Amino acid sequence: MQFRLMTYNIHKGIGGIDRRYDLQRIVDVIRYYHPDIVFLQEVDEGVERSRRDRQVELLAAELDFEHFTYQNNVAVRNGHYGNAILSRYPLGEQLDLDLKVSLKKRRRALITRTEIQNGRASHTMLLCNAHLGLSGFERSVQIKRILTLDELEELSIPVIVGGDFNDVWAEHGRKLMFPLGFECAVCDAKTFPAAFPVRSLDAIYYRGELKLLESFTGRTKLARQASDHLPVIADFEFESGATS
Template sequence: MHFRVVTYNIHKGIGGRDRRYRPERIIETLAHLEPCILFLQEVDEDVPRSRHHHQTEMLAAELGFSHLAFQRNVHLKQGWYGNAILSRFPLSDVESCDLTIPLKKRRQALLARCKLSVGDHSRSLLLANMHLGLAGPERTIQLRRLLKHPMLAHAHKDTPILVGGDFNDVWGRLGRKVLEPVSYQNAGGMHRTFPALFPMRPLDRIYYRGPLQVHHAFASRTALAREASDHLPLIVEFTCRE
């Protein structure tokens, strides 16, 4: 079963260079990539800066996704922003994992079970989408806390798992320190995704565990992707063994 996953910090649909809210750029960028599963960060809901759009529902409608989940992370004066998962396959068991560190910005991970189905074949896949903190010790605590969540901690060793999002980890030390010792592998390498206009830092990652094979991974560097957000989308193509 072949499928494509994209993780993308959309920066509320606000361009990294012109600071203008133009969600059509995000929509066109993602439509061109034809993802099966989307991990999105910095997604607005009913916020004035983004015209009070409910961006998860808007993006799902524009891109033709039938299955979606949104997680409210930060409560603003009006509205929220947080993480979202969009999928062409059914989602169930949607849960939140609180990653907040005292005196730091509220952070959570959004988890879900996805029923991957291609032709006559189907497979359950676990998803975890997150936006980690800015400080190294904070990120380490957050990622270890996520791995202790029952959905991941109690998963069978043959259950495929994807953990992705904005890791805010420039050198990749976090994955080597926390994820790789418990059998997760870096699917996307060290593709630079930030800042979008002149990408220098590989902040966005997808890690996987279980019967998955990576075929291709890249950061989209189209002219439109460089303008749409302050991050570039990271794309990974997988095959799930039956």
């Protein structure tokens, strides 16, 4: 069975060039690529700059995602923003992993499980959506914290870790994740700034009985306008016989 995963820093629905709030542009970008699972970062809820919209609920409704979960990371006047996951498949209990490093902005990783049914076969997969810090030291601490999770020690199920890693050269991701069996689906695609991307900030890593079919960056004209990041997309297939 195949599925498509996207990770996308939506910048609260504010365009990277025109600085205009237009969540419909984000909807249209996501819809164009038909993902089954979407990792989102910088999702607003109740914030004046985004008309106090509950963005994850609006996105889920507009895109017909029956399952979604949201994580409040950073408090803003009258609201907050954080990470979210949209899914065509059921999501399990949400785990909020604290990634805060002393004197740095509060950051967390959103972790959950999904179960994908394919006829009689059932596939359970662990999902981790993270928005990492701006300094190399901060990112190193945060990735190590993710990798020491008890949930990641369960080697019997596939794991996907993705999001805005702020890891320009994919240095920390490769150095820390490869030794634990992770492979890179997307880790050096230029995604920032969206209009003229020169930095590789967004990544998807995976481990377990998954086969990477294709990965690419969304580079449509609208994707260059809708946010300050481009989305990255990866197509996977469960390896033959992989069930849970």
